[in-house]
Amino acid sequence: MAEPTPEDSVGLVTPQVFRHRDSFALASGDTLPQFDLVYETYGALNESRSNAVLICHALSGNHHAAGFHAGEEGKPGWWDNCIGPGKPIDTNRFHVVSLNNLGGCHGSTGPTSEDPTTGQQYGPNFPTVTVEDWVRSQVLLADHLGIEKFAAVVGGSLGGMQALRWAIDQPERLHSAVLIASAAKLSAQNIAFNEIARQAISSDPRFHQGKYRELGENPDLGLMLARMIGHVTYLSDDGMRQKFGRELKSGQFGPGRDVEFQVESYLHHQGRSFSQRFDANTYILMTRALDYFDPARDFGDDLPAALAAARCKFCVISFSTDWRFSAARSKEIVNALISAGKNVASAIIDSEHGHDSFLLEIPRYFDVLSGYLNRIVMEIDDAP
């Protein structure tokens, strides 16, 4: 018997699939002959179809953002604390759409899918995908769902980059963009961490130049290392100190060599678990999309010029101890939006949890988010 569903949950959800059966040209110059996007929706679409919110996921996210899948009642979606009845992204008010991005490994067309032109799995031959491509594929999904204009496009980290790209590329199709713990482009340090993660994967001998699945293998150790690197950089030094300190996994310091700190054991566990559930080619593809993202590139590094096309309102949220996507990077976006004469609200949230904060229930963060989205509801209702 299933466990009772909490009252503030969207309850049991069933993923759906949008099957795009036309060819799709990518920014890389490559073309996909067709693609699928797996998605979920929570809350009802209103009659005027004006209350849809698109959730864009980050590096390792997927479509299952809220509620539960049958048989997995103990495992809510990755943003279940934020999406649901009465929650900041309130499913009593909004129709929430959450998808797995193109190139993903949770049901959407990606490296683990079959290439219809060859009948073989794409594997390492899946083409490079950019944030622009994601936005264009999400527009096709919106068309399919009959959503002409999103009330909000919301994303954290890489998800915020998609929201920013939506604002620039599809100015008439969103009322607001909510960018959380994001950046207008990665820093050299961020690219370096991503490259080390990719190097960890590709130098695993079980990676086989990306053809591991054909050979019935998996680069577990490389993926584990990649996740460990990511994990440490998503936490703050202070947060780790509070969570782990220098506690030993067991026993005391002293003679012998088998001393292990709690933090080591935690990272091993996180890394191992990730390597079992995430595809290595997808990880490489997603980090490349992160690295390449830079909307100002085509405007001579002039971010306000890149943002000139945007028509939506913006909400930009960052966290005090996030050093991977620091508050300073959000401030760059805010300043560029102000220079470009856009409507922007912003908040820096005090949190000890680093980049991971965007996934956590932090009262002031959720207050800012729900306050902003509640105003959006009123604006939409007032619209002619």
Add this chain to the structure above:
Amino acid sequence: MAEPTPEDSVGLVTPQVFRHRDSFALASGDTLPQFDLVYETYGALNESRSNAVLICHALSGNHHAAGFHAGEEGKPGWWDNCIGPGKPIDTNRFHVVSLNNLGGCHGSTGPTSEDPTTGQQYGPNFPTVTVEDWVRSQVLLADHLGIEKFAAVVGGSLGGMQALRWAIDQPERLHSAVLIASAAKLSAQNIAFNEIARQAISSDPRFHQGKYRELGENPDLGLMLARMIGHVTYLSDDGMRQKFGRELKSGQFGPGRDVEFQVESYLHHQGRSFSQRFDANTYILMTRALDYFDPARDFGDDLPAALAAARCKFCVISFSTDWRFSAARSKEIVNALISAGKNVASAIIDSEHGHDSFLLEIPRYFDVLSGYLNRIVMEIDDAP
């Protein structure tokens, strides 16, 4: 023909070897039947033998700190900018002693040495070595050299931890301890980065549980990854931005998948070069010594209590953008020294170069260091 030696260089130097032929008990409970320490000296020891300065190296350092080796005239020692005639550690005034630590891979007894009890290379069976062990072995070297009391024990990063341990464990044998970009213990984040580096090495299939040399192999890829991780964390985000920005190695963004950023190419080069010259077992051993270091552990985490035994003066230097051993960690040491009633000078140096700053010629840093050491000379000369 050798290139001319710069006037401010100590010139050609020849490493020497201290052969300790008694057994040496380690903090781990293990015993080494004997050991060698390779070292260099620069500048003359004065008649009263009071002007000796000990240089303690960091994670990947060695004994060759200044001058040149015959046949390698283009490659000065790792701290040649700081040690020499007229330089901050002035060889016209000081007799500088620089060694390769026990467990190292540059000539001192370590994993690549032969275990005299088995006739086999130690490899992964080399015992765990702690900072306390290093200090005790350095004391034996000082005895061998007839140095009763160092004018200063100087070190950056892990080297600073040795200087701190000298102050606590050998209070009568140093006049001053100079701790640069160091910490009284690693944070959980630092331990995590070290563990990821160790994991990268040990999960390389060519590591063979540390027995790679017996099998004629080397875990190049693991060492490369370990170095890449270290390197990124030793630089600052700002410093990397200034050095690399988001410049591409070649060509333009656009269709195709072979985009590589300058920072990736730089890290690959650094990593590959390191994997050719550093022993993997030594890397693991050195990072473990870093992790375990925690002089307050035996005093109920009371650092001032741990420092009570010290008699020397202290100089504590840190750098504004160092996030691996931040200025806040040096401040902890300074505050504890003040609480313990010790004589301490300290400076935080503005630098964009992160942890690597301690190896660079930064005018204010070198002014602080030379100013402090010049006063030490006067104090020693005034001593009865």
